[in-house]
Amino acid sequence: MEHVYEILEVAGSSKKSIEDAVKNAVAAAGKKSKNLRWFEVVETRGYIEEGKISYWQVAVKIGATIEA
Template identity: 50%
Template sequence: MSDNVYKIIEIVGSSTTSISDAIEKAVERAAATVHNLGWFEVKETRGHIENGRVAHYQVTLKIGFTLDDEGA
């Protein structure tokens, strides 16, 4: 295993379908602009209620990725 340097970003995913869907959408969107993604951690989960039912899920994620080597 080589020595690496990591960076952590925080993003929020949302979905009207499920918590899992909110997480997957957030990770897929991050992967479109950030490379070397390695892990995520759910930091916070929220939702919106309408007429006594869950209408919207919102999940805050920490996402870790490996920084490129210098000169790469």
């Protein structure tokens, strides 16, 4: 069958890890669409406070099926 996906871009962050930042981005996108199917991490950044990493931040492209 022929699918069409809308591709959203979302930036998520986390104090714990890169994976957790991606999960937060996906969770936020999930409030906009019930049909998320895949993601691609396009940027991995973060912030530093007093010499330590205070949080991780990722930019993620997320594909969501559009109902025909």
